Amino acid sequence: MNWMKNIWRSLTTPAKHLTLGTIALSAFIMGVIFWGGFNTALEVTNTEKFCISCHEMGDNVYEELKSTVHYSNSSGVRATCPDCHVPHNWTNKIARKMQASKEVFAKLTGAIDTREKFLEKRLELASHEWARFDANGSLECKQCHSYDSMKWEDMSKLAQKQMKRAAENDQSCIDCHKGIAHHLPDMGASRAPQLIAEVGSGPRSFDNDASYYSSLTKPLYLSADTDVEAGLLNIATKVTVIDSSGERIKLHVDGWRKRIGAGRVIYFDFGINMNSAQLTMDAAKTDGVISVFEEKEDPLTGLTWERVELTIWTDADYMLADVQPLWDYAKSTYSTACSVCHTQPAEAHFDANTWPGMFQGMLAFVNFDQDTQALVQKYLQQHSSTFSDEKH
Template sequence: MFVIGDCATCHVSPGAENVLLLANGRAVTPNQDDQLLLGGGRVLETEFGAFHMPNISPHPEDGIGAWSLAEFTRAMREGVGPDGLLPDGRNLYPAFPYTSYQRMTANDVRDMFAYIQTLEPVASDIPDHDLKFPYNIRRGVGVWRLAFLDGQPIEYSPSTEAAAALSVEPDVLERGHYLVEGPGHCAECHSPRTFMGTIPQDMRYAGGANPEGTGYFPNITPDETGIGFWSANSIANYLRTGISPINKVAGGDMADVVHNTAQISDADRFAMGAYMKTVPAIDKPAPGMPEPNLTPEIVMLPPSATQVPELPTSGAGEIEAAETVYVAHTKTFFIDKAAVGTADGDGKLLGATELAVVDREDGRLKVRLDGWQMPEAERVFYAEQGHRILQAILGDASIEQVSRQESMVDPDTQQEWARSSLEVWIDDKDMSTELSALWDYSADLYNASCGTCHALPVKDHYLANQWIGNLNSMRRFTSLGDDQYRLLLAYLQNHSKDVTSRDPGAVE
C-alpha cells in the first residue's frame, strides 16, 4: 500500500531521485539517494501558492512518530491531522490526496502506518505552506471537507458483461477498482478540477492541467482521445516499464509513479489495467491533439517535431578501450582517413553491425567489417550467408576496396555467396561496445511497438528473410525512427528461426 500510494514521491527527502527520473532529464540533488527517508522538503508550486511536503518519517518531533493509529487514520480518511493547540485537529490541504485515501480499508491503513513506523526517523525543519489569500486560511479547508468528503468506501459491483469482454473474473475488476480509486489515487492527477478544486464526475480520468503549471496529465479513459487503443496488458506493461504502446517513455511525475508501480505484483498491475478499460470513455483530446478521424478517408498527419531517438551507446572511454564495437545510429564511413567528418562518405554502416577495431587516431577509428556478399549485389554487405541481414551499403569507391574470398553456393538458396571484408574509417561516436545492450533496447521496442495490436509472436517464429517484409508492412503503424527500425529488424533477424545469435548473452 505504501508503494502504490506513491508516498515517497512527495515525502522523500530531497535527492532521492530514481533511475527513471534520471533518464528523463530530472535534476538531482546528490545529498542522498534513499527513497525511504521520508523527511519531506519537496516544494509543489501551484496557482494557489507553494506547498511544502511535510516530514512523515517516524521522527517523534519532526515527523509522525508520535502519532497514534487513530490519528493517522483520521488524516488518511478525513484530512485532519493532530494539533497541539486545537483539540479538534488541524485541517490538511487536499494536495494530500485523502479524497482518494478515504476509500482504503481499515486494514490497509493500519498496515501502511505500521510499515512507516519501521522506517528510519529523519529530522528536518519543513516550513509552512506559502499560500495566497484566502487559501492560507485552514478553516476554509474544513468547510471544503464538510462539503466534499464523505469518508465512505465506494460501492462497486463489476458487471459480468464487462468482465466477460475482458476475459477476466469479476474479482479482478474489483481489485483494480480498489487500487485505482483508493491508494493509487489516479483520478487526482488525471482529471480536471472545478473552481472549488473538486473533480467533476462526468470528466473523471479525462485529463487535466498539471497544478504545477507545466504540462498536462493525459486522458486515460478508454476513448480514442485517451488510451482506448491500449489493451489491459499494455496498461500493465506501462505500469511496469514506463514504456507506452507507441514507445513513449514515462516522464516527470509519471516516472515517479512507474518507479512505484513497477514494484507491485503482476496481478495487481493487470487488475488496474483491466479496471481502466471499464471506466466511461470521454472524448477530450489533450491540448494540441487533433480530434480522431471517424471518416472513411485516410488522413496522414505531418510530424509535429523531429526527434533523434536516444539509442544505447557507450562512453568515449569504453569505445577507446574496445577491440570490437557495434553500430547504434546509422554511421557514414570513409575510405580516406582525412575525409572523416568532412564529406558525404563512401557508404553507410547499419544498426547492430559488428566492427573490429584495427587502428585509432584523433577521434577516428579504422575498423574492419566482415560479412558476406553476392556477386550480383556488390553494393551490399550481409551478416550471414543465405540471409539478407544488411550490414552496410557501399558506394563506388568502397566497392573497389572489398577483399573477397572464393564464392560458394548456398545449399538452401542455390545462390552464390562470398565471404568478404572491408576496412574503412569512421568517427568514434554513436556506437556501443555491448551488443546485448542493443538487443535489450530492441526487445523493448518490439514489445512496445508491436504489442499494441498483436499478441507478439516469439522472435524465432519467422525466418530471417521473412522478417523483412513482415516488419516493413507494419512500419507505418508505428512511430519508429529510421535507426530504431534498423535496430529492431536486425534484432528480429539475428534471433530468427534459421539464424543463431552472434551474442550468447543476448536477450532470450
C-alpha cells in the first residue's frame, strides 16, 4: 500500500520547483493530447468502414444501400451511413454516441446476429429511426437536400405541387421518403409496435361487468381452453368482461348484424358498416354465442338488421380500460401520415359509411401495419359526421 500512499502524497503536495506557467502549459498540452485522442476515436467510429465492420449491418442494410441512388449516381456523391444516421452538430452527435451503447450491448448478446432475427426486428429498428427523423425534421437529410436550392422547373407537375407544399411547412423528409435507402419492413404482418409502445398492453386483471377496449385485433374463442379460433375481435371495440380463466377473459360485445347468411359480422351500430367482430361460420351457428333482441329495417338498403349481444372468449392481453389513448394515437397518425400528399379532410367531413372507401384510397401512399390501418379507419368513422355535431 506504500506505493499508493506515495502517489497520493505526490498528487496532493504543492509543487516546490515548478512554476505556475509550467503547470499551466503542461495542463494545456495534456488537454490537447486528450482532446485529440478523443476526437480521433470519435471520428473513427463515424465512418462507413466502422459501421459495416459488424456483419449485422454489412450483410443487411448496407447491401440494400448499394442498390440505391444514395450509393451510386451520376454526380458521384455518396451518402455514407453516418451522413444519414449520425447527427452533424456536436451536442446531438455525442448524445447519439451514448445511445449507441445499446447497439454495442445488442452486438454482444447477438440480438440480430442472423438474417432471420434481423427481419423479425426490422420494423422495430426502423420505427426508432423514423421517430428520430420525425423529431428533428429530417435534419441529416437537409444537410444535403435544401428546399431553398431545389429547381422546381426540373420536377414533374405532381412533384412540384407536393414539394412546394412540403417546403412551405419545412416538412420532414421521412414523411414521404421511407424506404428510399433501405427496404421497408413488412408492415402488413406486424403488430403495431409504435402503437403498443404508446398505449401499453393493458392490465392483466379485470373487473367483472366493467368496460374495456381492444388495443389490437385479437382472436376469439368459444371457451377458455380451446386453441381453435372462432373469429376476430376488431381493434378499439368496446367489450364488457363477465368472467376470466387463466390467460383468457369472457366478454359481451353489443352491436348489430345484418340478417343475411349466417350473420357472422357484428357491427358497431344500426346501419353503420363499422366492424366490431366477425365470427367463423361454425361459431356464428353455435347456440349461446349470439343473442338477438330486436329487428329493424334499414330504409336505405331495405335490409333487416338485428340488435345482438355476442358472448365469447379472448386472450387477456391488449385490453385497455380507456379508449382515449387509442383515439389520440389514431388522430396523431392521421394528422401526420395523411397530410403528406394533401391537406387531409376533417373527421366530420364524411359520414361513417363513406369514410372506409375514402380511407382505403389513401393507403397506397402510407405505410400502415394492419392494426394501425384498422384503428385509424375506426377513429375516422366514430368521429365522422354520423356521430359529430360538427357536420360538414
